[in-house]
Amino acid sequence: xxxxxxxxxxxxxxxxxxxxxxxxxxxxxxxxxxxxxxxxxxxxxxxxxxxxxxxxxxxxxxxxxxxxxxxxxxxxxxxxxxxxxxxxxxxxxxxxxxxxxxxxxxxxxxxxxxxxxxxxxxxxxxxxxxxxxxxxxxxxxxxxxxxxxxxxxxxxxxxxxxxxxxxxxxxxxxxxxxxxxxxxxxxxxxxxxxxxxxxxxxxxx
Amino acid sequence: xxxxxxxxxxxxxxxxxxxxxxxxxxxxxxxxxxxxxxxxxxxxxxxxxxxxxxxxxxxxxxxxxxxxxxxxxxxxxxxxxxxxxxxxxxxxxxxxxxxxxxxxxxxxxxxxxxxxxxxxxxxxxxxxxxxxxxxxxxxxxxxxxxxxxxxxxxxxxxxxxxxxxxxxxxxxxxxxxxxxxxxxxxxxxxxxxxxx
Numbered sequence: 001x002x003x004x005x006x007x008x009x010x011x012x013x014x015x016x017x018x019x020x021x022x023x024x025x026x027x028x029x030x031x032x033x034x035x036x037x038x039x040x041x042x043x044x045x046x047x048x049x050x051x052x053x054x055x056x057x058x059x060x061x062x063x064x065x066x067x068x069x070x071x072x073x074x075x076x077x078x079x080x081x082x083x084x085x086x087x088x089x090x091x092x093x094x095x096x097x098x099x100x101x102x103x104x105x106x107x108x109x110x111x112x113x114x115x116x117x118x119x120x121x122x123x124x125x126x127x128x129x130x131x132x133x134x135x136x137x138x139x140x141x142x143x144x145x146x147x148x149x150x151x152x153x154x155x156x157x158x159x160x161x162x163x164x165x166x167x168x169x170x171x172x173x174x175x176x177x178x179x180x181x182x183x184x185x186x187x188x189x190x191x192x193x194x195x196x197x198x199x200x201x202x203x204x205x
Numbered sequence: 206x207x208x209x210x211x212x213x214x215x216x217x218x219x220x221x222x223x224x225x226x227x228x229x230x231x232x233x234x235x236x237x238x239x240x241x242x243x244x245x246x247x248x249x250x251x252x253x254x255x256x257x258x259x260x261x262x263x264x265x266x267x268x269x270x271x272x273x274x275x276x277x278x279x280x281x282x283x284x285x286x287x288x289x290x291x292x293x294x295x296x297x298x299x300x301x302x303x304x305x306x307x308x309x310x311x312x313x314x315x316x317x318x319x320x321x322x323x324x325x326x327x328x329x330x331x332x333x334x335x336x337x338x339x340x341x342x343x344x345x346x347x348x349x350x351x352x353x354x355x356x357x358x359x360x361x362x363x364x365x366x367x368x369x370x371x372x373x374x375x376x377x378x379x380x381x382x383x384x385x386x387x388x389x390x391x392x393x394x395x396x397x398x399x400x401x
């Protein structure tokens with residue numbers, strides 16, 4: 001009984017770690033390309049986040065199941081092949097059910113293959129731990145990533161168009177900053193956010 | 206327009222106007238990770254240029270000669286990533302044999318070229334833009350590599366000077382690098398609309 005409750009505590013810890021302490025974007029600086037590219041509005045950011053959760057979960061499960069068969073020098077190749085299979089599934093799914101989102105995200109859906117977060121988790125967690133830990137870790141990391149994307153996208157969409165989720169929230173007098181929806185806005189918003197996160201964590205410590 | 210003009214325009218546009226780093230956010234990880242020193246950045250740029258030219262050409266050939274003829278477009282991503290991983294392996298073996306010192310200084314970043322989004326991204330963009338001419342695909346891939354090298358070298362130059370600047374404490378490290386990248390992007394937006 002005691003070991004069971006300890007196990008739950010460890011799992012909870014793994015889950016929380018992904019959300020904040022090792023948040024993939026803010027703390028590990030992984031997966032920057034999609035973070036910057038799809039966050040011009042909240043909707044594509046949410047779609048991207050969900051796709052990443054799906055791929056991360058599936059690839060962590062498969063890698064964790066075959067962790068005893070992995071050969072050191074072929075490891076990365078096995079990971080990328082597993083991931084690209086699931087990304088193909090995800091891409092076909094998006095194209096069939098949400099075609100307009102699929103068109104908007106364009107090549108950034110297949111680019112999930114080379115998203116560092118997924119390979120990093122396969123290497124650092126799934127290839128060393130059992131199935132349950134890997135699943136919890138994947139969900140935690142995936143949610144952390146999605147959350148970050150949505151926060152960044154919300155800030156950018158609000159400033160660029162005065163809307164969130166395509167609903168107007170700003171007063172009429174608000175002048176949209178077109179620059180926020182361009183690459184410049186992405187880089188600078190993320191830079192300032194990282195600064196904010198640094199300040200918060202320093203105060204805590 | 207004759208072929209030469211098209212090729213030249215394509216090259217200029219992918220180096221300056223549609224630069225993968227500044228407008229498509231591809232290859233940001235090495236762009237932020239390896240841009241600490243200018244010589245490392247230049248070496249990384251050259252390695253990426255080589256891999257991207259090789260894999261851009263090979264994926265175009267495979268896509269047009271095998272996958273499209275056989276109706277196997279579903280396996281496109283798997284094939285592309287295999288080609289890229291193979292090309293990176295080739296570069297790694299070559300460097301280890303002939304330039305051991307350079308190989309040592311790259312360390313972990315060399316195998317990570319496989320997961321450089323710029324390379325897979327370019328292969329996908331060539332497919333998306335429906336380039337149906339081998340020569341154009343080669344020129345575009347080479348131009349993408351040159352564009353990446355240029356971006357990473359500019360960044361490394363700025364960051365070497367940034368070490369001496371007085372940056373607010375909470376912005377030290379990654380945040381100020383991102384803001385610098387943002388300003389660079391703004392500068393490169395001046396080229397937008399030059400062609401097409």
